[in-house]
Amino acid sequence: MRISVFGLGYVGCVSAACLAELGHEVIGVDVNQVKVDLVNDGKAPVVEERIGELIAEVVRTGALRATCDVREAIAGSDVSLVCVGTPSEPNGSLCTTYLERVTEQIGAALAERGGWQTVVFRSTMLPGTCGNLLVPILEKSAGGTAGVDFGVAVNPEFLREGTSVRDFFDPPKTVIGELDPASGDAVAALYDGLPGEVFRVPIPTAEAIKYADNAFHGLKIGFANELGAVCHALGVDSHQVMDVFLADRKLNISPAYLRPGFAFGGSCLPKDLRSLVHAAQRADVAVPILANVLPSNSAHLERAVELVERTGKRRVGLFGLSFKPGTDDLRESPLVELAERLFGKGYDLRIHDANVSLSRLLGANREYIETRLPHLAQLLADSVDEVLDHAEVCLIGTRDPAVLAALPHGDGPVLIDLIHLPDADARRTEPGYTGLAW
Ligand code: NAD
Numbered sequence: 001m002r003i004s005v006f007g008l009g010y011v012g013c014v015s016a017a018c019l020a021e022l023g024h025e026v027i028g029v030d031v032n033q034v035k036v037d038l039v040n041d042g043k044a045p046v047v048e049e050r051i052g053e054l055i056a057e058v059v060r061t062g063a064l065r066a067t068c069d070v071r072e073a074i075a076g077s078d079v080s081l082v083c084v085g086t087p088s089e090p091n092g093s094l095c096t097t098y099l100e101r102v103t104e105q106i107g108a109a110l111a112e113r114g115g116w117q118t119v120v121f122r123s124t125m126l127p128g129t130c131g132n133l134l135v136p137i138l139e140k141s142a143g144g145t146a147g148v149d150f151g152v153a154v155n156p157e158f159l160r161e162g163t164s165v166r167d168f169f170d171p172p173k174t175v176i177g178e179l180d181p182a183s184g185d186a187v188a189a190l191y192d193g194l195p196g197e198v199f200r201v202p203i204p205t206a207e208a209i210k211y212a213d214n215a216f217h218g219l220k221i222g223f224a225n226e227l228g229a230v231c232h233a234l235g236v237d238s239h240q241v242m243d244v245f246l247a248d249r250k251l252n253i254s255p256a257y258l259r260p261g262f263a264f265g266g267s268c269l270p271k272d273l274r275s276l277v278h279a280a281q282r283a284d285v286a287v288p289i290l291a292n293v294l295p296s297n298s299a300h301l302e303r304a305v306e307l308v309e310r311t312g313k314r315r316v317g318l319f320g321l322s323f324k325p326g327t328d329d330l331r332e333s334p335l336v337e338l339a340e341r342l343f344g345k346g347y348d349l350r351i352h353d354a355n356v357s358l359s360r361l362l363g364a365n366r367e368y369i370e371t372r373l374p375h376l377a378q379l380l381a382d383s384v385d386e387v388l389d390h391a392e393v394c395l396i397g398t399r400d401p402a403v404l405a406a407l408p409h410g411d412g413p414v415l416i417d418l419i420h421l422p423d424a425d426a427r428r429t430e431p432g433y434t435g436l437a438w
Contacts, residue, residue: 003019005027006083006106007030009045010257010327011157012084013051015168026058028065036067039064039066040059040065042237043056058322074109076115079120080118081155082106082122083157084123086098094275094334104141106142116149118150121153126275151186153178155177174188178201211272215273218297224259226240226296226299238437296397308395316394317351320403321376322355328356328365350391352382393413393416395418
């Protein structure tokens with residue numbers, strides 16, 4: 001199939017590259033010229049496992065190219081996938097500005113193109129957004145009727161940053177919210193041959209499923225972290241507790257997100273919880289469990305600050321800055337928040353994150369760092385040793401093998417393990433090692 005993908009961020013560039021790898025002819029569209037140029041040069045606009053090699057390969061074979069020109073993309077495609085961002089508004093509600101703008105642009109291009117096209121929304125959006133907001137915009141700008149002149153579907157994305165390419169080819173499920181059967185068929189054909197169950201449901205159901213997933217993931221992380229903190233205070237090994245808890249398959253518990261570790265963050269879980277709670281409140285529905293997942297997460301972050309304070313040391317090293325290991329994504333990163341808390345308290349801080357440094361070198365996250373984190377940019381060190389030489393106490397929030405290999409045993413800075421390192425059990429008896437996630 002000929003596919004255009006709108007938005008070359010984490011979801012869009014992974015979807016575009018993987019669909020091209022599956023044999024489709026893909027054209028990526030973004031308003032950001034830097035991302036378009038990176039893709040056309042065969043380089044990934046994000047740092048993720050395997051995405052660099054994949055984009056190099058599919059751009060070389062001609063299966064993927066990128067443009068800023070919406071008309072050109074729509075003219076040459078049968079299906080459009082919309083993967084633009086839906087961040088939080090300051091009051092916690094869902095920002096639909098990018099969705100509205102791109103939908104209008106797609107509609108205008110469809111009016112010129114003529115013929116059947118299916119517009120598929122992959123962005124996360126509250127139930128009702130597609131039907132009540134986007135379809136009317138599309139109908140007005142395209143000058144036609146959805147389901148008659150063009151197709152509309154919602155196909156939420158379940159990838160996890162860090163393992164997104166793997167997740168694309170081995171999805172937990174495929175959810176297709178369809179306005180009409182032809183639109184649903186077009187989406188199903190995109191993923192033909194991929195494993196996992198396919199669920200074809202009404203559009204609002206598809207929109208809501210994504211929120212069920214993300215709210216539950218946040219809840220699981222908060223549950224594991226609170227349990228970890230209580231076990232630690234009571235002198236119990238929480239990972240041993242969870243080993244047994246998770247072995248109980250009769251209750252069908254997936255171990256994902258259920259390991260005590262650091263606070264969650266990123267561009268999805270916090271903002272999706274926020275907008276879900278905001279929508280519930282507007283509808284006068286009390287949601288005390290959901291409303292307290294983010295406060296629980298903040299309390300967990302605060303425990304890390306307290307651990308540093310308890311050491312009484314001032315020169316601090318932080319390994320890891322992205323919102324979780326394996327990505328360069330800094331949006332709503334709890335490690336950024338931790339760095340800001342420590343920086344604000346006057347600690348002498350140095351930070352190392354190889355993915356963030358690589359992304360900065362490529363230019364992908366340079367603007368984000370310069371505009372949003374200029375106060376942290378000056379603290380970023382490209383080498384592991386620079387941070388180790390500086391620090392009296394080191395916080396470890398990454399699984400980067402180069403960092404793990406360089407961490408001293410016993411002698412050296414105090415090590416505060418934020419994520420339960422692979423050798424945590426062996427280190428536990430070493431002096432100067434302490435863990436947030438025991
Ligand atoms: P992102 O911010 O990384 O990327 C969005 C891209 O859209 C940017 O490159 C931006 O320049 C581009 N864009 C904005 N307006 C545009 C327009 N008019 N035309 C073309 N491009 C435009 O966002 P993301 O992390 O990829 O998330 C996208 C959506 O998918 C969000 O709704 C998010 O909630 C959802 N989602 C994200 C993840 C994740 O792990 N990041 C997982 C599942 C779902």
